[in-house]
Amino acid sequence: MRLTLHVWRQSDARxxxxxxxxxxxxxxxxxxxxxxxDLVNERLTEDGKEPIAFDHDCREGICGxxxxxxxxxxxxxxxxxxxxxxxxxSFSDGDEIWxxxxxxxxxxxxxxxxxxxxxxxRIIESGGYVSVRTGSAPDAHTIPVEKQAAxxxxxxxxxxxxxxxxxxxxxxxxxxxxxxxVAHLALMPQGAPERYDxxxxxxxxxxxxxxxxxxxxxxxxxACPKGISVDYIAQLNRDLFRATLSSRPANExxx
Numbered sequence: 694m695r696l697t698l699h700v701w702r703q704s705d706a707r708x709x710x711x712x713x714x715x716x717x718x719x720x721x722x723x724x725x726x727x728x729x730x731d732l733v734n735e736r737l738t739e740d741g742k743e744p745i746a747f748d749h750d751c752r753e754g755i756c757g758x759x760x761x762x763x764x765x766x767x768x769x770x771x772x773x774x775x776x777x778x779x780x781x782x783s784f785s786d787g788d789e790i791w792x793x794x795x796x797x798x799x800x801x802x803x804x805x806x807x808x809x810x811x812x813x814x815r816i817i818e819s820g821g822y823v824s825v826r827t828g829s830a831p832d833a834h835t836i837p838v839e840k841q842a843a844x845x846x847x848x849x850x851x852x853x854x855x856x857x858x859x860x861x862x863x864x865x866x867x868x869x870x871x872x873x874x875v876a877h878l879a880l881m882p883q884g885a886p887e888r889y890d891x892x893x894x895x896x897x898x899x900x901x902x903x904x905x906x907x908x909x910x911x912x913x914x915x916a917c918p919k920g921i922s923v924d925y926i927a928q929l930n931r932d933l934f935r936a937t938l939s940s941r942p943a944n945e946x947x948x
Contacts (some may be wrong), residue, residue: 746805757853766856810886812902850877861916864905889936
């Protein structure tokens with residue numbers, strides 16, 4: 694295949710950035726999208742030009758680091774797929790492809806397609822863990838867990854923190870990410886004691902990091918490569934409401 698790539702190039706967060714156009718020739722449809730970028734970078738390097746910077750690690754849809762906008766869609770045209778799992782057979786010979794980094798104030802551009810997702814780490818640091826003493830690892834099945842709760846916790850725990858939900862949201866909200874990280878702990882017995890302190894702390898950090906509010910567009914669920922449901926945001930809002938009421942001083946609650 695012969696493709697025309699319009700790639701966002703930006704040296705750092707202060708650089709205004711611009712699109713640059715490259716011809717990608719002899720592209721096999723069996724290549725992954727990142728393999729295609731690797732080939733383009735090899736040719737740029739051979740020509741003495743600066744290669745395109747992009748994040749990647751596992752290339753198996755697990756780490757979440759390969760996030761980028763492809764033709765205006767997080768991770769490209771295939772649903773439930775990360776950029777590293779996207780193959781060039783999803784495109785046709787002669788196509789033009791526009792490639793950009795995530796667009797969110799909370800995700801400043803480091804270089805080209807690479808953005809800083811440190812705010813996600815700080816949200817996790819603020820409460821995405823169990824700190825209460827639970828003792829040594831128990832034998833299997835010694836702590837009863839309802840199947841529905843276990844299934845829902847596992848469905849939330851598949852979040853890979855790629856940031857597609859933020860990139861897709863018109864408000865650049867990270868509520869789907871935050872809700873998933875809150876839920877997979879809150880639904881398990883080990884995480885229950887800190888359930889309400891956790892949601893207060895993580896939502897507060899979410900807002901401090903500059904992410905927008907959720908207004909129920911649902912674009913985050915569509916963009917999520919793991920198909921995490923917006924139902925978790927509803928659960929987070931319920932927990933946040935209860936936590937806010939319980940944390941108010943008694944005289945204020947009576948007013």
